[in-house]
Amino acid sequence: MKKYRLGVVGQGSRGRGMFRWFSENFEDIVPTAACDIVPKFWYETKENDMTMAERMPQVTFYEDFDEMMAKADLDILMVETPATNHADFCEKGLKAGVHVYSDIPTVRSLEEAQRLWKAQQASDAMFMSGSTTCGWGFILELQNLYKKGLLGEPVAMEAEYIHDCRSLWEATPWRKPHVKWGSMPIRYCTHSLGPLLSILKEDLRKVYCVTTGSKVTDNEFANDYNSAFFQTDSGVVVRMTASFINNCAGCNHSYRIYGTKGYFERIPDKGEGRPPKTIFSSTVSDEMKKLTELPIDFSPYTSEFGKRFESKAANSGHGGADVFLMQWFMEALRSGAKEAPITLRDGLRMTIPGIYAAESVIQGGKTLTIRYPWDDDFEEDAKTYTKTYTN
Ligand SMILES: NC(=O)c1ccc[n+]([C@@H]2O[C@H](COP(=O)([O-])OP(=O)(O)OC[C@H]3O[C@@H](n4cnc5c(N)ncnc54)[C@H](O)[C@@H]3O)[C@@H](O)[C@H]2O)c1
Structure with a gap:
């Protein structure tokens, strides 16, 4: 089974949850690296009495995004930084040939949209707009x-x-x-x-x-x-x-x-x-x-389409929608599809x-x-x- 090395930038409340759900729901995901400019979210902030560092000792934490990208040899980058600050990380991911799963909104400005679109056009990596709703x-x-x-x-x-x-x-x-x-x-x-x-x-x-x-x-x-x-x-x-x-x-x-x-x-x-x-x-x-x-x-598991992922159902994350989207994305990645279920174009639209x-x-x-x-x-x-x- 091919394994995918997963890294995340942004360890706020959503980034921590998304990284955990991704890591806990898929046998072929190898949680590898996490990055935040505020280390306490990794080493000190506790959820259910455990810090992320205690929960995921196999993961290397970085304070610098570029260092993580240079050292961690990622297959998938998840972007969970503030809504005003996604595009630069996504662009770097695509340019490095790393598949990107980004939270939304996709970009903050038209200039960012143009750069990201160009990066996607030149990259074989997949871009998934994590559009929860x-x-x-x-x-x-x-x-x-x-x-x-x-x-x-x-x-x-x-x-x-x-x-x-x-x-x-x-x-x-x-x-x-x-x-x-x-x-x-x-x-x-x-x-x-x-x-x-x-x-x-x-x-x-x-x-x-x-x-x-x-x-x-x-x-x-x-x-x-x-x-x-x-x-x-x-x-x-x-x-x-x-x-x-x-x-x-x-x-x-x-x-x-x-x-x-x-x-x-x-x-x-x-x-x-x-x-x-x-x-x-x-x-x-x-x-x-x-x-x-x-x-x-x-x-999602109450819908006809969602039922095919039911065995992996998780209620966490917006009624299970976040884990459902991850499953959908992973299915596309494993099948060798060229595009994600919700593409960059969808995200920009x-x-x-x-x-x-x-x-x-x-x-x-x-x-x-x-x-x-x-x-x-x-x-x-x-x-x-x-x-x-x-x-
Ligand atoms: N899809 C949804 O339903 C949904 C729901 C809530 C939040 N969100 C999105 O999730 C994202 C994160 O939201 P949140 O509530 O966790 O915010 P947050 O502020 O708690 O987390 C953002 C984290 O990014 C870190 N960060 C900022 N700049 C950085 C940088 N240059 N390098 C590394 N780390 C950096 C911050 O230190 C912080 O820990 C936002 O984009 C938000 O819009 C989506």
Whole structure:
């Protein structure tokens, strides 16, 4: 059996969990190296009474990423650094011919997108966008209904990501608004757009986005709530709202899809006595002509597609979605597939619209054309807009 030497950069709470789950769920993974600029996350921080150093004595810890890449002889690099800081590590991984499993958003700026895209084009290594929400059971079921033709083609789609993240500011300081325009929640759009775009053939082409500015706290740099309208060339409308400073309890992800032949909705958990629901209706299904609640939830293993990985089911990590995506990625790698199940292109399709949406806010709500590294005229935008996003 071929073995894969795994390394990780970023040992915050998510990096520690992801590295452990990856290492514990696959016989062909050899946990080899871990890197963080803060060594205490490896040597001192305890989960279930054990530090990572105690739990994984076979792993070499590095404080310097380049040193890890030079010495560890990795096959797979996992990137779990702050959301503002993924692309440079991913680019170095691809250039070294190492397969990359990266958290999202994929990039922070258009300039990063261009560099990473070029690195992927020149590399034989696989790039997996670890887009957690694309592993949720009800999203896999949405894809299944779409493939079966029960939804038709999307006409309009909506998604909301409402999560008051103020309690995370101390532990993850990158989440706290600290620079003008640096705190636009719409940039963190991948959890919402990833599932929607997985059933949309076209890229999003236009955007208009507005902000409330800062009203809930006295943080002068905050944008409490962003709402964006996107549109494709053929006129499909996507409306997305993101808010990370609010007084709404819970972590609310909702999705609505208006199709030519059906309607799909995911209603999030609204507290005690109001559990989450996934409802669907289709004009071409006798059983589901009326709105019908689907027996499906977060866990990928409650969906038809997810069931094939059931024996490896793990509930940790967003209802099991993270381990499911790792299984999917490993399956592709072992089979010698050229592309990951969720590619770099997929990651950029769900990340770049948020960068343009933030730019639309900065330009006072101007409608902008969205371009991607695979478009001829992307380079000009990468030069024009990059400075605005580096804060
Ligand atoms: N997919 C999901 O559902 C989901 C959920 C939560 C977080 N995330 C993502 O996971 C990532 C990590 O989030 P987190 O909550 O663990 O954040 P965190 O701040 O706890 O962890 C980030 C770690 O990266 C380290 N780091 C920063 N710069 C570094 C560098 N140059 N070299 C090495 N290490 C460096 C930090 O010291 C820190 O330990 C973020 O990208 C976040 O968006 C994804």
